[in-house]
Every structure is written in C-alpha cells, then in structure tokens.
Amino acid sequence: EIVLTQSPATLSLSPGERATLSCRASQSVSSYLAWYQQKPGQAPRLLIYDASNRATGIPARFSGSGSGTDFTLTISSLEPEDFAVYYCQQRSNWSWTFGQGTKVEIK
C-alpha cells in the first residue's frame, strides 16, 4: 500500500498570505495525485487532479505541482473561505489512500 504523508499537520496563516502544503508518497504515483478541501460538517471537495489540474469551478489561486513522490498544493493568497483541512489522495491498482490532512487555520 502506498502511504501519503502530508506536512505540516497545521499551518497558521493570515488572510492574504501564501499557503504551501506538501504531500509525499512512499513510492512513485506518477502524476495521479489529487487534492481535496474539507470544511467542518461538509463532504470533501475536489480541488486538483492529476497533480496540477484544477477541477471545475476551482479558483485560480489554487495550484498544484509535482510528480513521482513529491507534490505541493499552493494557495497564492488566502481568502477567508480557504481556512479548512486539505487532503491528498492517490490510487494504485485496487487501493486508494489519503494523506492524514493539513489544517490551514487563521493565525
């Protein structure tokens, strides 16, 4: 099973600041890496697929990069609605795994 490790666990930032979230895979996942945003009491929402492609309706301030084992989600300038938990996810053969999440909180 491929393990995804996200860092940091918590990111304390102010609105307008840049957020950089990391996701590292225990072995290569090529570019098949997705990112999700989850707010309290809500289902996850797809942000990024194939490492760098924004899903429908996702603002341009969200961007993804990376391939192989190291991936990054960047929020260029945090808006109040961006404070949430973010998860990365991969699929390999018949198994899907998520990272443990990064909470982006207001400083």
Added chain:
Amino acid sequence: EVQLVETGGGLIQPGGSLRLSCAASGFTVSSNYMSWVRQAPGKGLEWVSVIYSGGSTYYADSVKGRFTISRDNSKNTLYLQMNSLRAEDTAVYYCARFYTLVQAFDIWGQGTMVTVSS
C-alpha cells in the same frame, strides 16, 4: 442536478449489521467506479470499498470479509452492507464517484453517520 444522497446510518450494537444506501441522480452509477469513504470523528479520510463499472469489487483490509459493496442498476443506487460491526467502524460514511478520466473522486454525498456502541 448531479448528486449523491446517502441514507441508512444510525446507532448499532457491536456485532450488528447495517446497510447503507446511496441514491444517485444526474449520472449512471453502473457506468462509473463508485466508492465508499469513511471518516471517524475528528480523523482523516479512509477509503473503504469500490465497485467498478464492470462489477469487480475491492475492499480495504480493515473491512474485508465484513463489508459488501453492491449496486442496483434499476434504482441507480449504491449500497454498503456492513456486518460484524466494531466500535472502530464508527464514522461518517460518504459515497463518492471515482471519475476515471481524472483519477479522482469528483462527486461526493453529504455522508451518513454510523455509530457502533453498546
């Protein structure tokens, strides 16, 4: 409108059984990979099971042999039969479409809570 609506959660004693349902609208369940993903209180997301469009099914090791995923094409509905439930199965259960073109879960239901406790 494209949406998924889960039902069937509740409080169940350890060792008991429960069946979750996920009704889809706006797309066809049988033409897609459909999954269940759960989230224990205060914890992260855990993939549980998938059913492929061709009917193949796969499970996380934590539920293998206890949970069964299935679908009813006539009702456009996904199911999760959960047997021999344990306290550690307590979670919000989400159904989600895994869209193979983007290799990601692009449609999620609102979730249904399952509590396993005596």
